Amino acid sequence: MFVYERPLRPDYSWDYSGGVGAAQPISDIEAEVNPRIINKEINYTMLIYQGMYDPVRDTFTTMRRNNALRKPGEIDGTFSSIFRVYKNWGWSWPLNVRFMYNYDSLQIALGHPDVVTAAGKRWTVTGETGEIIDEYTGEYRPAFVPGHNFFVPKAFKRRLSGVADLFGGVDLMTFIRTGQLSFPGKFVVETDGGVQVLDFETFASSTGMRYPWANDALYWDEETMSFPAFLKRIFYPGVGWRQFKPTYEKMRSLLKQYYSQLGDLKAATLKVIQEMGGWYKGYTFQWPIHAEPVEAPIVDFAIQYPTLAWLNPYNLEVLEQKPSILQGKMVGIALEPSELQAQLQPLGITGITVVMTTNRLTETWHSGSMNRRIPDLVELVPRPFVIIPRKLAQQLGVSTGDYVELWTARGGLKMRAYVTDGEAYLEVNGQVVPVVNILWSWSFEGPDAGPSANFLSPDVVDPVTTIQETKAWLAVIRKAPSV
Amino acid sequence: MTMVAVNFPPADQGFAVLVDIDKCIGCRACQLACKDWNGLAPVKTTFSPTFTNPQSFTAQDWKVVFYYEGTAKKGLTTPAGEVVFEQVDVAPLPTQCLHCAAAPCARACPSGAISVTPEGAVVINKDQCIGCGFCENACPYDVPRRGSDGKYYKCTFCVDRIQNGREPACVEVCPTGVFTFGPASQIVQMAQSEAAKGRTVYGLNLNPYVGGQVRWIYVSSDRKAFAIKQHFPSDAVVPTNEAREVLREIVPPLALVGAVALTAVGFASWRRARIEEQKSQQKQKEQ
Numbered sequence: 156m157f158v159y160e161r162p163l164r165p166d167y168s169w170d171y172s173g174g175v176g177a178a179q180p181i182s183d184i185e186a187e188v189n190p191r192i193i194n195k196e197i198n199y200t201m202l203i204y205q206g207m208y209d210p211v212r213d214t215f216t217t218m219r220r221n222n223a224l225r226k227p228g229e230i231d232g233t234f235s236s237i238f239r240v241y242k243n244w245g246w247s248w249p250l251n252v253r254f255m256y257n258y259d260s261l262q263i264a265l266g267h268p269d270v271v272t273a274a275g276k277r278w279t280v281t282g283e284t285g286e287i288i289d290e291y292t293g294e295y296r297p298a299f300v301p302g303h304n305f306f307v308p309k310a311f312k313r314r315l316s317g318v319a320d321l322f323g324g325v326d327l328m329t330f331i332r333t334g335q336l337s338f339p340g341k342f343v344v345e346t347d348g349g350v351q352v353l354d355f356e357t358f359a360s361s362t363g364m365r366y367p368w369a370n371d372a373l374y375w376d377e378e379t380m381s382f383p384a385f386l387k388r389i390f391y392p393g394v395g396w397r398q399f400k401p402t403y404e405k406m407r408s409l410l411k412q413y414y415s416q417l418g419d420l421k422a423a424t425l426k427v428i429q430e431m432g433g434w435y436k437g438y439t440f441q442w443p444i445h446a447e448p449v450e451a452p453i454v455d456f457a458i459q460y461p462t463l464a465w466l467n468p469y470n471l472e473v474l475e476q477k478p479s480i481l482q483g484k485m486v487g488i489a490l491e492p493s494e495l496q497a498q499l500q501p502l503g504i505t506g507i508t509v510v511m512t513t514n515r516l517t518e519t520w521h522s523g524s525m526n527r528r529i530p531d532l533v534e535l536v537p538r539p540f541v542i543i544p545r546k547l548a549q550q551l552g553v554s555t556g557d558y559v560e561l562w563t564a565r566g567g568l569k570m571r572a573y574v575t576d577g578e579a580y581l582e583v584n585g586q587v588v589p590v591v592n593i594l595w596s597w598s599f600e601g602p603d604a605g606p607s608a609n610f611l612s613p614d615v616v617d618p619v620t621t622i623q624e625t626k627a628w629l630a631v632i633r634k635a636p637s638v
Numbered sequence: 639m640t641m642v643a644v645n646f647p648p649a650d651q652g653f654a655v656l657v658d659i660d661k662c663i664g665c666r667a668c669q670l671a672c673k674d675w676n677g678l679a680p681v682k683t684t685f686s687p688t689f690t691n692p693q694s695f696t697a698q699d700w701k702v703v704f705y706y707e708g709t710a711k712k713g714l715t716t717p718a719g720e721v722v723f724e725q726v727d728v729a730p731l732p733t734q735c736l737h738c739a740a741a742p743c744a745r746a747c748p749s750g751a752i753s754v755t756p757e758g759a760v761v762i763n764k765d766q767c768i769g770c771g772f773c774e775n776a777c778p779y780d781v782p783r784r785g786s787d788g789k790y791y792k793c794t795f796c797v798d799r800i801q802n803g804r805e806p807a808c809v810e811v812c813p814t815g816v817f818t819f820g821p822a823s824q825i826v827q828m829a830q831s832e833a834a835k836g837r838t839v840y841g842l843n844l845n846p847y848v849g850g851q852v853r854w855i856y857v858s859s860d861r862k863a864f865a866i867k868q869h870f871p872s873d874a875v876v877p878t879n880e881a882r883e884v885l886r887e888i889v890p891p892l893a894l895v896g897a898v899a900l901t902a903v904g905f906a907s908w909r910r911a912r913i914e915e916q917k918s919q920q921k922q923k924e925q
Contacts, residue, residue, distance in 0.1 A: 534680045540685060
């Protein structure tokens with residue numbers, strides 16, 4: 156049976172009852188809908204959550220409560236003891252890494268790389284590695300080790316290790332629900348003699364991989380750095396960072412040059428796209444780089460770390476104000492603070508330029524579609540409001556409960572200000588950047604209808620996930636002239 | 639001299655709760671669980687400047703999470719040494735009736751509507767409540783509230799659940815384990831050991847007005863102690879009511895003395911009048 160030949164059973168896929176071992180339900184309601192089974196399912200289906208369940212030892216790693224630091228020699232042991240990071244307390248994605256982009260901190264602190272013994276091997280590490288289950292031994296081994304390459308595609312790694320289709324092997328749905336390991340499927344293995352279809356036992360004895368199901372969603376192999384891999388690489392699309400870097404540098408220098416010539420970031424961006432035949436041309440999302448949001452508060456940064464948004468053709472229409480009927484209307488974007496101020500001037504709106512972000516309430520259900528309809532929850536948070544830092548409130552002459560107006564290139568909203576010392580009033584690059592925070596939970600319907608934050612967030616999406624950019628954009632805030 | 643006798647179980651008997659506000663994330667599940675279990679209707683509220691909503695207890699809200707903002711010192715260990723910095727912190731404080739060991743509201747109630755169960759729960763019996771508001775005046779924590787029917791309402795310690803072997807609704811629902819419910823002796827011991835560790839504890843060693851102790855004991859680290867300090871009165875006493883209670887003990891014997899004195903004065907005055915009358919009668923005869 157191959158993976159695509161499995162019977163589709165939608166009724167079965169909604170059944171979250173039962174559970175054995177660590178997934179044993181602990182109450183009546185859990186026996187009906189068992190969150191532990193859901194947790195296991197997320198472990199296998201969401202790449203970033205892989206590792207929050209340990210199938211070899213049958214434990215939920217997120218539930219670990221060990222407050223001892225790891226010792227040198229263990230995975231992340233030196234890191235844990237030097238920086239006092241409690242890596243056996245709970246778990247965090249990805250792969251129990253607690254600090255992102257932390258590849259060389261250990262080398263800097265120690266002055267030399269560290270050595271870790273795990274899964275029967277020695278590993279040389281330079282930073283926080285996190286851990287992943289080794290498919291040969293079932294033990295944990297370091298995940299992010301030096302030499303790990305972002306540009307090697309996952310499919311390529313599987314081909315190199317001789318396994319074409321791992322999901323074909325284990326029946327994950329049965330394993331998640333019952334804890335029973337069954338291999339109704341076959342392993343498709345590529346050998347010199349061609350493609351072979353093997354059952355689990357044959358596969359395990361020939362490759363030594365007895366725990367591929369523990370490590371199913373992610374598959375990295377040291378083979379990727381071997382000589383055969385080097386020979387095969389040319390047959391896989393996607394270029395390396397070294398090939399892309401000159402394009403990136405050129406794009407940034409052109410953007411800087413045109414901005415200084417034209418004094419307008421939008422015009423400069425369009426000119427770069429026209430000249431280079433595209434935005435971020437040749438970028439494959441394999442390399443982690445920093446990019447500013449579309450509406451960046453500091454122009455220097457917007458030029459140094461250009462937004463990725465214009466890779467997406469829909470976003471480009473927003474930038475070019477298409478269709479033409481939208482030109483001059485408040486539906487667009489303002490790439491820099493001066494552009495927003497110029498757009499609002501004809502309307503007679505002046506105020507303090509701020510960075511706006513969105514947040515949810517603790518008791519919210521996503522956009523508020525549920526909680527603004529439930530009277531008990533409406534009682535807790537009856538009206539929309541915007542959280543503003545106290546320093547900004549003093550500048551505006553606003554105290555908690557007063558109305559403020561928030562204006563963006565998409566229009567404006569009026570709501571009450573919630574003044575707090577807890578909101579950010581930043582100084583970035585020598586420039587003051589106040590942050591205001593608008594809550595997400597309102598819209599047209601329900602006993603507590605109110606303005607939605609989505610009216611203000613820019614109409615651009617993440618080029619990969621197409622999720623709307625709702626974490627940072629420009630706004631002008633002023634005290635509401637009338638209530 | 640109370641009008642209706644109230645029997646308070648000793649403070650180390652019955653039940654108590656330890657509230658560790660360090661663990662509170664301010665989700666208000668307890669506030670809703672209280673409304674849900676007790677069948678309390680939603681209340682129309684307005685914007686709250688502190689995020690606390692409703693902004694205090696109501697007849698329909700027996701449990702309210704208060705939010706306090708303050709600064710806390712935090713330490714971060716780095717290879718270069720410990721870095722200590724100040725950070726703004728919001729401390730949510732779940733509150734309800736504290737169920738005083740000797741509840742002043744029960745002492746103040748003239749109709750005997752407030753009883754104290756062997757579990758230590760201070761409960762208002764709606765049928766006996768006459769809506770006089772003495773309990774509201776007597777409470778140092780501003781808990782009882784008059785409902786639209788004129789009667790008073792407050793937290794019951796979920797005595798109906800306790801008597802059936804369950805924890806109070808708010809205790810059971812808390813996702814982070816803020817509340818530890820158990821026999822009072824055990825909880826008081828826990829609170830004392832937390833105090834010995836240097837944590838801030840509120841609820842032990844209080845004014846005799848509340849019986850020296852309450853049954854909902856609050857504990858926090860230095861980081862969130864500002865919430866406890868801002869919210870709870872350091873001296874759990876209502877001076878006017880305390881004075882009234884003292885006077886109530888003194889006034890009845892004084893009244894007896896007064897009555898005797900008044901009778902004596904009255905008799906003396908009558909006697910004087912009588913003598914005067916007799917004298918004038920004698921004069922008339924002589925003439």
